Amino acid sequence: MPxxxxxxxxKNIVLIGNPNTGKSTLFNSLTGLNQKIGNFPGVTVDxxxxxxxYKGTKINVVDLPGTYSLAPNSEDERVAKNYIENTNKDDLIxxxxxxxxxxxxxxxxxxxxDLDKQVLLVLNMMDLLQKNKQEINFDxxxxxxxxxxIPINAILNKGINQLKEAVYNYKENKNSFLINNSSKTIDxxxxxxxxxxxxxxxVFTENGKNKSYLLTKKIDNIVTHxxxxxxxxxxxxxxxxxxxxxxASYPMDLIDNGFSLLCDYVSTLLPEGIANDLIVNGIxxxxxxxxxxxxxxxxxxxxxTILEDTGYMSRVSFLMDRILRxxxxxxxxxxxxxxxxACAIPAIMGARTIANxxxxxxxxxxxPLISCSARIPVYTILIALIVxxxxxxxxxxxxxxxxxxxxxxxxxxxxxxxxxxxxxxxxKEKSTFTLEMPVYRxxxxxxxxxxxxxxxxxxxxxxxxxxxxxxxxxxxxxxxxPGNKFEEINEKYSNSSLDKSETNVLIASDKLEASYxxxxxxxxxxxxxxxxxxxxxxxxxxxxxxxxxxxVGTMATLYSVGDADNTLSIREKMMAATNHKxxxxxxxxxxxxxxxxxxxxxxxxxxxxxxxxxxxxxxxWPVIQVVYMGALAYLSSLLVYSIFS
Amino acid sequence: xxxxxxxxxxxxxxxxxxxKNLAIQLLAMGFILGGEVKIxxxxxxxxxxxxxxxxxxxxxxxxxxKNIDINPDL
Numbered sequence: 075m076p077x078x079x080x081x082x083x084x085k086n087i088v089l090i091g092n093p094n095t096g097k098s099t100l101f102n103s104l105t106g107l108n109q110k111i112g113n114f115p116g117v118t119v120d121x122x123x124x125x126x127x128y129k130g131t132k133i134n135v136v137d138l139p140g141t142y143s144l145a146p147n148s149e150d151e152r153v154a155k156n157y158i159e160n161t162n163k164d165d166l167i168x169x170x171x172x173x174x175x176x177x178x179x180x181x182x183x184x185x186x187x188d189l190d191k192q193v194l195l196v197l198n199m200m201d202l203l204q205k206n207k208q209e210i211n212f213d214x215x216x217x218x219x220x221x222x223x224i225p226i227n228a229i230l231n232k233g234i235n236q237l238k239e240a241v242y243n244y245k246e247n248k249n250s251f252l253i254n255n256s257s258k259t260i261d262x263x264x265x266x267x268x269x270x271x272x273x274x275x276x277v278f279t280e281n282g283k284n285k286s287y288l289l290t291k292k293i294d295n296i297v298t299h300x301x302x303x304x305x306x307x308x309x310x311x312x313x314x315x316x317x318x319x320x321x322a323s324y325p326m327d328l329i330d331n332g333f334s335l336l337c338d339y340v341s342t343l344l345p346e347g348i349a350n351d352l353i354v355n356g357i358x359x360x361x362x363x364x365x366x367x368x369x370x371x372x373x374x375x376x377x378x379t380i381l382e383d384t385g386y387m388s389r390v391s392f393l394m395d396r397i398l399r400x401x402x403x404x405x406x407x408x409x410x411x412x413x414x415x416a417c418a419i420p421a422i423m424g425a426r427t428i429a430n431x432x433x434x435x436x437x438x439x440x441x442p443l444i445s446c447s448a449r450i451p452v453y454t455i456l457i458a459l460i461v462x463x464x465x466x467x468x469x470x471x472x473x474x475x476x477x478x479x480x481x482x483x484x485x486x487x488x489x490x491x492x493x494x495x496x497x498x499x500x501x502k503e504k505s506t507f508t509l510e511m512p513v514y515r516x517x518x519x520x521x522x523x524x525x526x527x528x529x530x531x532x533x534x535x536x537x538x539x540x541x542x543x544x545x546x547x548x549x550x551x552x553x554x555x556p557g558n559k560f561e562e563i564n565e566k567y568s569n570s571s572l573d574k575s576e577t578n579v580l581i582a583s584d585k586l587e588a589s590y591x592x593x594x595x596x597x598x599x600x601x602x603x604x605x606x607x608x609x610x611x612x613x614x615x616x617x618x619x620x621x622x623x624x625x626v627g628t629m630a631t632l633y634s635v636g637d638a639d640n641t642l643s644i645r646e647k648m649m650a651a652t653n654h655k656x657x658x659x660x661x662x663x664x665x666x667x668x669x670x671x672x673x674x675x676x677x678x679x680x681x682x683x684x685x686x687x688x689x690x691x692x693x694x695w696p697v698i699q700v701v702y703m704g705a706l707a708y709l710s711s712l713l714v715y716s717i718f719s
Numbered sequence: 720x721x722x723x724x725x726x727x728x729x730x731x732x733x734x735x736x737x738x739k740n741l742a743i744q745l746l747a748m749g750f751i752l753g754g755e756v757k758i759x760x761x762x763x764x765x766x767x768x769x770x771x772x773x774x775x776x777x778x779x780x781x782x783x784x785k786n787i788d789i790n791p792d793l
Binding site: 142174263291299300388391392393395397505507509510511 | 740760762774
């Protein structure tokens with residue numbers, strides 16, 4: 075009987091392998107939910123770590139980015155190489171290989187063996203091997219390589235226990251692969267490959283055609299076709315946007331109603347006063363504003379993960395490379411640009427697979443122009459102010475068309491900005507597009523689930539922290555004023571002839587104007603007045619700099635100060651808002667369009683700027699980004715406002 | 720002859736790769752010296768191209784294909 079004892083020292087294992095070998099699936103099988111994503115020191119490549127317990131021993135697992143060899147070609151591969159070279163002597167390296175493609179996969183294995191590391195070889199995708207009627211003589215292979223071998227099927231969870239047992243029982247083993255180290259990398263690599271090919275030919279038998287490979291080529295005939303290829307791609311895009319707006323609306327309504335019930339409940343539960351006000355109008359209002367995006371973000375990340383997981387994304391990159399190259403981008407920019415519709419942060423991190431520095435930089439610089447999910451609620455609420463839900467143009471819903479138009483505007487501007495940057499930024503580095511086309515396969519739903527979970531978690535907790543902090547600060551700023559301004563206002567209305575509720579509304583709006591938040595808004599009002607914005611919008615522009623979605627929360631906080639009973643929706647409150655100088659409606663067509671355009675272009679996301687700073691390792695690029703996107707936003711809003719007013 | 724001149728669906732043998740970084744990358748992706756290479760498909764806009772060697776299947780730009788010397792199969 076295994077007993078749990080503390081004398082067992084924890085073991086460290088590292089997973090490494092070629093891209094598309096099912097390494098992440100294995101990592102998920104080993105660690106389950108017991109994992110976290112961090113960063114490697116100095117670079118922002120995801121470092122996935124986790125752990126599991128086996129027979130009382132804690133085993134820590136690190137999952138490295140996929141790499142073809144230890145001669146790195148991209149930031150991703152450099153990280154894997156450095157990590158392997160600096161592992162401790164007793165760390166166990168698990169090289170995961172695709173059993174159906176041993177010849178290519180074993181090159182990396184042979185290079186790691188020769189770094190004098192402890193290695194265990196895992197053959198994954200055993201199901202495909204059988205399907206392709208291929209066989210491997212494991213004993214012979216293990217003897218030729220002088221290394222233990224564990225065949226597994228990570229998707230079906232087969233062989234995982236055997237692998238854990240092998241890790242647990244691993245005995246140190248002195249090994250080397252190629253003794254004659256040539257000084258020339260190409261010659262040395264060819265020597266390795268020739269030796270590997272000889273070994274594999276001896277243990278690998280094929281009894282028929284490789285079916286999955288043939289099917290893949292048939293699918294590619296359609297998917298990369300000069301007409302159907304592009305049609306399918308745009309069809310998929312249309313479907314994704316449709317899904318984000320229609321499917322997500324049901325859970326979003328549920329969350330919305332749930333939060334207003336919760337707010338009502340909490341406000342009756344707590345005694346009236348500062349604490350009640352802070353929790354209901356500050357924290358809960360801000361929290362509700364972020365939780366409501368979770369369905370849309372989950373759907374968007376689900377689609378993006380599925381497109382990548384099936385192998386389709388590589389084909390889109392192939393189709394788009396020639397076009398994107400005109401704009402200083404790369405076929406590989408497709409993934410960052412598409413994921414930007416969810417969030418610019420993972421998108422900018424995803425740009426690290428682009429080997430050429432200039433193309434990578436341009437991708438990073440323009441990605442935030444693509445409308446992200448944080449803009450969705452801003453667009454939704456503003457569009458609802460000018461177009462009613464059932465207005466349509468032909469068969470198309472007018473609100474949907476407008477949203478689509480804003481997305482297109484962002485996308486086109488991103489391409490044009492990229493083109494301008496291509497002319498400005500100088501680089502002599504060669505640009506390449508060498509990308510593997512993986513065999514098509516069904517999406518691994520477990521991976522999709524893990525991906526959604528981790529992305530939603532990052533969104534809720536990382537973005538959530540900022541939003542709640544801002545909500546609280548904003549509540550404080552709008553609830554207090556310098557000196558005894560509030561007392562003066564109370565006094566002013568003490569003899570009012572109006573009825574009590576009307577007086578309260580007047581008192582509240584006067585107080586907001588006198589508050590610290592009001593002072594900030596008034597200070598910037600002259601600068602934004604030409605765009606049609608008043609001081610309340612000014613406050614939300616300032617708070618939106620933390621993250622765009624804060625706009626809705628800010629509106630909710632600013633306008634609920636005048637509505638103590640919480641009876642009206644934010645939209646209704648905004649509709650009713652009037653200018654404090656002229657008394658005219660604030661959200662006219664001109665102002666609303668101007669504000670929409672401002673949100674399409676302006677760089678209002680601190681988290682993205684922080685990522686850009688880390689990725690480019692320079693303060694220069696995030697600063698340029700704020701300036702160029704800000705100028706774009708200001709000038710376009712100015713233009714739009716003067717056209718419509 | 721270089722790889723970019725090979726028509727769709729034709730094969731050849733890789734003789735030499737005249738760019739060290741490209742060579743190291745291609746070797747690791749399964750395109751080895753003395754190995755067979757086939758032009759699987761040329762993109763709708765004439766560039767890049769999809770090439771295969773055995774079951775290894777990648778896309779590559781024409782500018783890189785120019786650096787790959789081949790012996791075409793007739």
